[in-house]
Amino acid sequence: MQIIYLPATIRTLVFDIDLTLYDSRPYYDNQHELLITRLAEHLNVTVAEAETAVTQIRTDYAQQHGGRSLSLGNAFVQLGVPIAINAQWRAALFQPEAYLLRDEKLIATMKRLSNKYLIAAVTNNATIIGVRTLNALGVADYFAPVIGLDISDVSKPDIRPFQMVCTAHGIALSEAVSIGDRMAVDIELPLQHGMGGILVESLADIYRLPAILL
């Protein structure tokens, strides 16, 4: 875990969901596979061609932006697939319940954190998939709001979904902390806007948050 910065007053913890609150690589990889297959259909090319096109865009982006990774949603935008369509594909295709189990340690963690903080989620996924993921893990009741691609109409890194959470909670960005698994997607931009940032490197890091934040 890398605790990059914590504000003096913290009211809200804003979590990323995918690969932050669960560590199922098979589920994450299946999401990628389903989206690339759907993209191939849409572009009327083979799956291999669609994968190559996405990889190329992401490689070019990294080269031009000091090695930063580009979200899949933003790579799809460059291929002519708007965020709204991306969200619709995700909502129709993904099956979090097929991969994820109730996580008692995560439930205990969120229960403890919620005694002191408001808890929200910002995800580069469809909102309904975010909610179903939290539900499968057993923690949906602790998260409000859950802001997905279809609500914010942008893919992180973008401050808008974080702003939406803070507006909903009636707090300033400088009173919130972004917690996620990708520096360029979840952490860098929130830091530039005065938010705190914690980069998690494993699910064990999430379980350790009460010891750090309480």
Ligand SMILES: [Mg+2]
């Ligand atoms: Mg993530």
